[in-house]
Amino acid sequence: MENIPSFNQLIQKSVIDFWDRDALTDYKGQTLQYHDVARKIEKVHILFENSGIVKGDKIALCGRNSSQWAVAFIATLTYGAIAVPILHEFMPEQIHNIVNHSDAKLLFAGDHVAGTIDPEQMPGLEGIIRSTDYTLLLSRSEKLTYARENLNALYGQKFPKYFRQEHIDYYKEQSPDELALINYTSGTTGFSKGVMIPYRALWSNYDFACQVLGSTIKTGDNIISILPMAHMYGMAFEFIFEFLHGCHVYYLNRTPSPAIIAQALAEVKPRVVIAVPLVIEKIVRKKVFPKIQNNRMRLLLQMPIISQKVREMICQEVLKAFGGRMYEIIIGGAAFNQEVENFLKRINFPYTVGYGATECAPIICYSDWHTFAPGSCGRAVVHMQVKIDSPDPSSVPGEILTRGLNVMLGYYKNEKATREVLDKDGWYHTGDLGTMDEDGNVYINGRSKNMLLGANGQNIYPEEIEDKLNSMTLVTESIVVQRDTKLVALVHPDLEEARLMRFTRDDLEGIMEQNRTTLNQALPAYEKISEIEIHENEFAKTPKKSIKRYLYK
Numbered sequence: 342m343e344n345i346p347s348f349n350q351l352i353q354k355s356v357i358d359f360w361d362r363d364a365l366t367d368y369k370g371q372t373l374q375y376h377d378v379a380r381k382i383e384k385v386h387i388l389f390e391n392s393g394i395v396k397g398d399k400i401a402l403c404g405r406n407s408s409q410w411a412v413a414f415i416a417t418l419t420y421g422a423i424a425v426p427i428l429h430e431f432m433p434e435q436i437h438n439i440v441n442h443s444d445a446k447l448l449f450a451g452d453h454v455a456g457t458i459d460p461e462q463m464p465g466l467e468g469i470i471r472s473t474d475y476t477l478l479l480s481r482s483e484k485l486t487y488a489r490e491n492l493n494a495l496y497g498q499k500f501p502k503y504f505r506q507e508h509i510d511y512y513k514e515q516s517p518d519e520l521a522l523i524n525y526t527s528g529t530t531g532f533s534k535g536v537m538i539p540y541r542a543l544w545s546n547y548d549f550a551c552q553v554l555g556s557t558i559k560t561g562d563n564i565i566s567i568l569p570m571a572h573m574y575g576m577a578f579e580f581i582f583e584f585l586h587g588c589h590v591y592y593l594n595r596t597p598s599p600a601i602i603a604q605a606l607a608e609v610k611p612r613v614v615i616a617v618p619l620v621i622e623k624i625v626r627k628k629v630f631p632k633i634q635n636n637r638m639r640l641l642l643q644m645p646i647i648s649q650k651v652r653e654m655i656c657q658e659v660l661k662a663f664g665g666r667m668y669e670i671i672i673g674g675a676a677f678n679q680e681v682e683n684f685l686k687r688i689n690f691p692y693t694v695g696y697g698a699t700e701c702a703p704i705i706c707y708s709d710w711h712t713f714a715p716g717s718c719g720r721a722v723v724h725m726q727v728k729i730d731s732p733d734p735s736s737v738p739g740e741i742l743t744r745g746l747n748v749m750l751g752y753y754k755n756e757k758a759t760r761e762v763l764d765k766d767g768w769y770h771t772g773d774l775g776t777m778d779e780d781g782n783v784y785i786n787g788r789s790k791n792m793l794l795g796a797n798g799q800n801i802y803p804e805e806i807e808d809k810l811n812s813m814t815l816v817t818e819s820i821v822v823q824r825d826t827k828l829v830a831l832v833h834p835d836l837e838e839a840r841l842m843r844f845t846r847d848d849l850e851g852i853m854e855q856n857r858t859t860l861n862q863a864l865p866a867y868e869k870i871s872e873i874e875i876h877e878n879e880f881a882k883t884p885k886k887s888i889k890r891y892l893y894k
Contacts, residue, residue, distance in 0.1 A: 355586075365592065383499075400445060437459065671695055795868075806830070
């Protein structure tokens with residue numbers, strides 16, 4: 342393994358070097374400079390130490406993006422504990438599952454999460470801390486209670502005069518393979534897979550970002566964090582790289598609606614935008630298309646002599662919608678709408694599409710917008726290899742395999758699942774189908790697994806939803822499919838039972854609608870079912886009696 346520096350020492354160096362610079366801002370709220378972050382980290386370390394938290398203990402974090410969430414995350418790593426980021430969109434039951442499965446000792450919870458979870462369902466927790474102000478919401482430990490109540494006094498005892506750069510001494514990981522965090526791909530019991538991310542993967546993703554963006558993005562540049570930090574995509578490229586690079590990160594700590602995002606982009610003027618397709622598509626459709634989809638503009642675009650000038654003018658208009666200072670937009674996490682991609686291509690807009698997986702923390706493929714091949718997802722990044730498991734990778738789709746520093750250690754407490762995706766030679770089997778051209782550009786053709794991608798890049802496992810639906814009134818079997826950005830459930834009902842009950846077709850449809858309403862109450866927003874379709878006939882099966890999903894997509 343190549344010489345990999347200590348990741349926590351990089352954090353320490355950044356805090357010291359950028360001491361008086363702005364670091365983290367809650368949009369329309371407080372700003373923390375690097376020295377503020379350092380002091381807060383020190384207080385969290387004192388809290389950990391005096392409450393009995395030791396190196397290797399798990400610390401869960403669940404809440405909306407915020408400067409305080411970011412501080413708690415950095416404090417966890419630099420203490421030597423293991424972070425367990427949890428999507429705040431998960432249902433309470435899913436949060437309980439992850440906290441329990443990960444063996445977390447403490448949970449930092451955002452206001453919304455704190456109001457919905459049930460501490461009794463998480464018996465292993467020693468405490469719950471509100472992530473917005475670090476107040477103690479639950480303590481099952483006298484040490485924790487004492488540490489929190491006396492935190493300022495303990496801080497004063499440790500630093501009686503002042504706290505300066507020379508006082509910082511963060512935990513240095515013993516090996517690049519040491520476990521840094523566990524990121525869960527799902528929250529449902531039986532489907533939860535905790536991806537074990539080592540320090541080398543965090544460093545490797547950071548080093549990649551330095552090599553492709555380090556000379557473009559300067560210390561002090563602004564960035565907006567739109568994606569959830571509990572998602573590896575948002576964590577790696579809207580937070581970790583920028584924080585280590587001395588940038589100023591703005592958190593949209595409210596629901597990032599297109600209107601709020603558009604306003605923030607105009608005010609913050611980020612140097613780069615990291616987003617899922619849905620965000621880009623909505624801004625283009627709302628802010629740009631209305632200005633150019635008129636007869637005059639269509640006529641100008643058909644005139645060869647001036648069409649190039651018009652396209653340049655439109656490109657400037659789109660750039661303005663994203664703040665006007667942007668080098669490029671990096672899109673990933675879900676499939677890109679063809680109409681919007683074709684439009685961006687025609688006006689020579691600086692966009693590129695990357696490819697990754699939680700299991701690679703997350704980056705696998707990327708190309709700068711100048712060299713990006715439209716329709717692809719870039720080429721294998723530094724520290725990573727990619728190959729297609731196919732007799733003819735350029736024309737016959739095969740599974741995309743990758744190996745390198747970014748690849749996870751495995752799934753937490755799940756050797757069977759680990760063996761299914763990591764082979765003896767270190768190749769991670771992504772489950773995605775693709776081809777690769779002679780220049781190394783990778784083109785994704787589809788998914789060989791059943792996982793669906795939500796509009797904002799969330800992983801959706803249809804089996805989880807089907808498992809709940811199949812236990813509902815008059816449902817014999819079901820499959821969940823994706824149409825555009827919506828999820829539709831196809832249900833084969835118990836027709837024999839319905840006949841015995843003398844239910845009409847309208848009755849059956851009413852029952853299914855009630856099932857849908859009940860089901861959606863138990864699902865996070867991005868997994869909610871938009872419609873249930875009744876299928877009179879049984880679904881076609883394989884010899885193993887699995888439904889042939891591909892017939893119903």
